[in-house]
Amino acid sequence: MLDIVKRAAEKAGGITxxxxxxxxxxxxxxxxxxxxxxxxxxxxxxxxIPDYELRPDLFRPPVGASAPEVTA
Incomplete structure (x- = not known):
């Protein structure tokens, strides 16, 4: 499972x-x-979780925000 999906699941209260x-x-x-x-x-x-962290290939962080570290 993708790390960002794991993170999202944790924030949502679980994968289900x-x-x-x-x-x-x-x-x-x-x-x-x-x-x-x-x-x-x-x-x-x-x-x-902001869109630019979920899909950094599609969305850019707002001006002044730092870009997320992309991991495979």
Missing amino acids: KLASEIGVKHPSLHSWKQIPANRVRDIERVTG
Whole structure:
């Protein structure tokens, strides 16, 4: 599972809760190679993790914010 998905699950109260909140089945979260673009806003809403941390390849941090460290 992706580290960012693990982090999001922790913030949401668990993997099952995160999946339920964003409308997917929890096994789906384990298979993601990256967070699908159409799920970023939902995860951001549920966890408070900003879009640029969830998908740094698609979103940029606001001016003055530091970019997240990208890990494989």
